Each structure stands twice: as structure tokens, then as C-alpha cells.
Amino acid sequence: MKALVYHGPGRHSWEDVDKPGLRMPDDAIVRIDTVTICGTDLHILKGDVADVTPERVLGHEAVGTVEQVGSGVRDIAVGDRVLVSCISPCGRCRYCRAASYGQCRNGGGWILGHLVDGTQAEYVRAPFADNSLHVLPDGVTDEAALLLADILPTAYEVGVLNGRVLPGDTVAIVGAGPIGLATIMTARLFSPSRIIVVDAAQQRLDAAKQLGADVTVLAADDPRSVVAELTGGLGVDVAIEAVGIAETFELCADLVRPGGHLANIGVHGKPATLHLETLWIKNITITTGLVDAHSTPTLLKMLASGQLDTSRLVTHRFGIGEMLEAYDVFAQASDTGALKVALFRT
Numbered sequence: 003m004k005a006l007v008y009h010g011p012g013r014h015s016w017e018d019v020d021k022p023g024l025r026m027p028d029d030a031i032v033r034i035d036t037v038t039i040c041g042t043d044l045h046i047l048k049g050d051v052a053d054v055t056p057e058r059v060l061g062h063e064a065v066g067t068v069e070q071v072g073s074g075v076r077d078i079a080v081g082d083r084v085l086v087s088c089i090s091p092c093g094r095c096r097y098c099r100a101a102s103y104g105q106c107r108n109g110g111g112w113i114l115g116h117l118v119d120g121t122q123a124e125y126v127r128a129p130f131a132d133n134s135l136h137v138l139p140d141g142v143t144d145e146a147a148l149l150l151a152d153i154l155p156t157a158y159e160v161g162v163l164n165g166r167v168l169p170g171d172t173v174a175i176v177g178a179g180p181i182g183l184a185t186i187m188t189a190r191l192f193s194p195s196r197i198i199v200v201d202a203a204q205q206r207l208d209a210a211k212q213l214g215a216d217v218t219v220l221a222a223d224d225p226r227s228v229v230a231e232l233t234g235g236l237g238v239d240v241a242i243e244a245v246g247i248a249e250t251f252e253l254c255a256d257l258v259r260p261g262g263h264l265a266n267i268g269v270h271g272k273p274a275t276l277h278l279e280t281l282w283i284k285n286i287t288i289t290t291g292l293v294d295a296h297s298t299p300t301l302l303k304m305l306a307s308g309q310l311d312t313s314r315l316v317t318h319r320f321g322i323g324e325m326l327e328a329y330d331v332f333a334q335a336s337d338t339g340a341l342k343v344a345l346f347r348t
Contacts, residue, residue, distance in 0.1 A: 005059040005123030006325050011049030016325045019059065022119065022127035027074030030131035032066040032086060035347045036144040037121050037322065039332045040088075040152055041179060042269050045246065046115075050271025054116055061122030062088040062114040063151030065144040068135070069125070077132045083144075085302070086121055088112060088152040089295040090134040103133075104292035110134075112292055122325060124347075136298055139306045145344050149184070149312035150301050153342070156267060156293040157184035157244075158301065162192065164289040165240040165265035169193040172233055174257045175215075176225075177244030178206035179335070180342045181267055183315060185242055186213045194240075198232065200225045200253070205339050212314060229257050236260075243267060248274035260284040266291075317341045321348040 003021045008014050022031060040063060046054045054060075064086040068078055078084065091103035092110040104111050110130055114120040118129065128134055138147050162185060167173055171194040175182050178201035186197055198217045199210040207218035217232065219225045229238060237259030243251050246268025252275060258264050264286060276288075304310040318338070320328045322345045331338045 003124040004323065005119070006061065006329075008046060008054060008056060008058045008060050010056045012047060014047060014060070014329070016323070019123070021125050024070060024072045025127065026129065027072040028130050028132065029072045030068050030075055030078055030128045030135060031070040032064070032084060032126050032128050032135070033069050033347070034064050034066045034121060034124055034126060034322065035083075036066070036148050037061060037064040037345050038148055038151075039122070039329060039343055041181065041246075043115070043122075044333055045269045045271055048271060050269065051116070058115065059119035059123050060115040061120035062112065062116065063148060064121035064126065065138070065147050065151075066126070071131060075131045078135050078137070082135075083138045084135040085138055085147045085151055085298070086114070086126065086128055087134050087136065087295045087298055088114065089293060090114060090128065090130045092130055093133045101294060101296045103294040103296060105294075124322065136302060139302075142302070142306050144346075145316055146305060146312050147302070148344055149315055149342065150298055150305060152293065153180050153184045153315075154188065154301050154310070154312065155295045155297045157181055158188040158297050159293050159295075160267045160289075160291040161185040161242045161244065161265050162188045163297075164291055165242055165263045167192045167194055167240050170195045171239040172196045172198070173240045173242065174198045174200065174229060174238040174254070175242045175244055176200045176250045176254050176257075177268065178203070178210040178218075179244065180315060182244035183209060183213050183341065185244055185267070186210060186215055187310065190214045196232070198229060198238065203336050206341075209314070209341060225253065226256055233259070237262060239263070240265065246270050248272060252277070255281060255286070258286055260286070262286060264288045315342045316344045318343045320345045322346060323348070
């Protein structure tokens with residue numbers, strides 16, 4: 003079969019690899035029907051995720067059809083159309099029993115495209131299939147469901163829930179890439195009074211406006227002053243970092259009010275400075291996190307009922323054999339306008 007293989011920082015190829023087979027009783031083999039590329043994959047290609055070793059098949063988001071199941075699988079059947087979650091929980095360890103699935107200590111968590119071969123391929127082996135695969139309702143399209151593999155639950159859990167967004171809050175989201183845009187959508191579920199979005203690219207700010215941002219600010223236009231003016235000098239109730247670089251984290255720390263929350267979503271490959279000399283007195287709560295995907299069933303119900311609309315997040319579509327072209331388009335988002343790309347089996 004064909005797959006996108008990582009060969010070390012800056013090197014990847016679409017090449018022939020062995021088709022995966024069942025290894026454990028709770029495995030399933032899924033034929034990939036629709037797949038996407040994540041900003042985390044770009045971080046991996048830059049060398050920011052040291053645990054990813056050369057020859058790894060990348061990818062952790064997909065929709066597909068179950069082709070084979072192990073003897074221990076109970077709730078997933080051959081022929082099921084499923085969402086492949088970015089998190090593969092064992093369901094038994096102390097973290098999984100507390101719904102902290104991303105911290106699984108029994109060989110699960112974020113493993114696809116990280117510690118085991120992932121979804122950017124024609125087939126994938128899905129460990130812990132009963133827990134990591136979600137059967138899709140008939141009315142939900144592959145493309146719509148694809149956004150629930152990672153970015154919607156990540157935005158919702160690591161940004162909105164960790165940030166404790168409440169009705170009437172003023173929320174600042176720094177970064178209007180796919181995660182930032184998904185954060186706007188899911189923050190809206192809690193009726194904040196104002197969502198302010200900061201980004202370096204006007205076209206992404208335009209997308210943020212379409213998805214519900216009340217105020218957009220170019221990074222070059224002094225967002226600190228803009229937020230101070232909008233909040234009477236107080237700062238925002240919740241600042242959400244959705245980029246993964248030191249400058250944006252430090253900006254969020256400057257934007258949040260005393261007693262507020264700073265929720266970091268971005269994947270950081272380099273250190274950021276924590277200015278405790280100014281933050282210690284402000285009662286700031288700072289959270290980080292890897293998505294647990296405990297919210298996926300809830301988000302899937304909302305998608306099926308029309309309460310969530312992911313259609314505007316996919317801007318570019320390809321055949322799965324055009325994987326390298328799709329990577330180029332996604333990586334050059336400032337030039338191409340790409341938000342999320344979707345690749346389909348042809």
C-alpha cells in the first residue's frame with residue numbers, strides 16, 4: 003500500500019509500505035476513505051516532536067471502513083464506517099478510568115503517527131478499536147466527521163473547557179489556524195460576550211469573522227493596546243494560545259486579566275518565557291494539555307443534529323495519492339489560504 007513516511011526532519015515521501023495486519027486482539031484494520039493533515043504533522047517534520055522516529059507513517063485523523071477486527075473487539079464490526087480518533091485509549095489504566103485518555107499508561111494515548119504507524123495511508127491498524135473508533139451516523143458525511151478526529155475535541159477540551167469559558171466572558175484566541183477557528187466555534191457554545199481573535203494573516207482573520215469572531219486584530223497592529231481598550235484596561239477573562247511559539251504564549255500572558263485563565267493549545271518546539279515576576283500577583287491559571295477526546299461522542303451528536311457545522315473549515319480537497327501536493331498546500335497556508343485539507347480515496 004501507499005503511505006506518507008517520515009524520514010527525519012524536513013524529509014518525507016509518499017511510498018510503498020507493507021499493509022498493516024492485526025497484532026493484538028483489540029486491534030482493527032481500517033481502510034482509509036478520508037484523511038487530513040494536522041499542524042502537529044508540520045511540527046513533526048520540523049523536528050519538534052522527538053519521539054517520532056524515522057520510517058514512521060504519519061497522520062492521526064481519518065474516516066474509514068473497518069476491514070478486519072481482532073478477536074477481542076466487541077463494539078466495532080467489519081463494514082462499519084468509523085471515525086478514527088487521534089487518541090487510542092486502553093480504557094483500563096488509572097488515567098483512562100478518569101477519562102484522561104491522552105495520558106494512557108497502557109500503550110495508548112496519542113500513538114497514531116507518533117509512536118505507531120498512522121492514518122496517512124491506504125490502511126491503518128487501529129489499536130484499542132472499541133475505544134478509539136466511533137461508528138458514524140448515516141447522515142454525517144466523511145468530510146464533516148473528519149474534523150472531529152482531532153481539531154474540534156482539541157479546541158473544545160484543551161482550549162474552551164480548560165480555559166473555563168463562561169457566559170458573558172471576553173475571550174481572546176491567539177492564532178486563527180484550524181485549531182483557533184475550531185476554538186471560536188466551540189467557545190460560542192458557552193455564549194461569551196466577545197471573542198477577539200489575533201493572527202498575522204488577514205485571510206485567516208476573515209475566516210475567523212465568518213465563524214463567529216466579534217473582533218479581529220492583526221498581530222502587527224498592537225493587540226495588547228486593542229485588548230486594553232476593549233476591556234477598559236482589565237484584560238480578557240480567557241486567553242487561548244493556538245499557535246505554539248513563544249511569542250504567542252507570552253502575548254496571551256499579557257492579555258489575560260487578573261484572576262483569568264490562559265489555556266495553551268499550541269504544540270511548542272522551543273521554550274517560552276514565563277514572566278512570573280509580573281504574573282505571580284495576578285492569580286492567573288495556566289493550563290496545558292493533550293486532548294483526551296472524551297468529548298468526541300458529544301461533538302458527534304452535535305454534528306449529527308446540526309448544532310455544529312464543520313463545512314467551512316475544509317478549503318482544499320485532493321485524492322489520497324496527491325498527499326505530497328496536499329502537504330505543500332497546507333504548509334504554505336499563508337500563500338494558499340489553506341485551513342484544513344481533505345484527501346479522499348479515489
